[in-house]
Amino acid sequence: MQRNTALLFVNGEPPKFYPNNLDSYTYIAATDGAYHNYLINSPIIPNFIIGDLDSFDNSLTIPKQIEIIHTPDQNKTDFEKAILFLADKSVTTFDIYGACGHASDHFLGNISVAMKYYHRFQITFYDNYCHFFFAKRYQKMTNVKNRIISLMPLSKVTGLTITGFQYPLTKQTLSLGGSVSLRNKIISDLAKISFKNGDLIVFIEDLRNVN
Structure with missing residues (x-):
């Protein structure tokens, strides 16, 4: 336990x-x-x-x-x-x-x-359908290769960099009503998220519901 x-x-x-x-x-x-x-x-x-x-x-x-x-x-x-x-x-x-x-x-x-x-x-x-959580400023993710992932800012997220994704981002800003990152894909055994400020939710698909 x-x-x-x-x-x-x-x-x-x-x-x-x-x-x-x-x-x-x-x-x-x-x-x-x-x-x-x-x-x-x-x-x-x-x-x-x-x-x-x-x-x-x-x-x-x-x-x-x-x-x-x-x-x-x-x-x-x-x-x-x-x-x-x-x-x-x-x-x-x-x-x-x-x-x-x-x-x-x-x-x-x-x-x-x-x-x-x-x-x-x-x-x-x-x-x-998925699991989701608020990301830490520096977030590492394993055992999620080939899954669909979405990043949704609840407040303005600045300096966002993501690696191990099909569509990487470098020092980007996400915000509600502005840019968000939906339906990306993890293509690496290790994916990383980092950002400077803001509140960011990470959604990762559940493979049990993938046809």
Whole structure:
């Protein structure tokens, strides 16, 4: 087991694929909406159900080993409250499932939360098509050769250089409403991203969904 890692399920589109390395996580958690809407029908039993419990169905039988964490603060989303609860348990690495799909405002809200905390934690999202994360200023990527990759700036990204890509860039600027980098391809065993300033999301396709 790797220390200080958490698998967290939130209430978006249910995953088609669940991770098969559950023993590698220190904790498994779900927001109350995610648990009741899809995780309850899976073989995964989380350590914690976290949230304001507005989706909690008291008629359901919850396994006794699950701890219910009631977090009624309406100034934060259940996703953010789950991040903070697990951070208090020294979690520094989060794999997030179910953050996309269904209500688009919820997806953008989840991105906003990740943007707030990605400098403190390693946060990776997994949906049914790809995985994505906020890039560090100097980012190396392996085991992703021949995958489609997109770079989306959430704030102005300056001095962007990418190598190991089909279409490399050198000291470029990306911005919403300006230039972005979509549907590029990684052609090397080692790909690198570096930039000076800004907030940049990296999307990498999931090969399980490539026909």
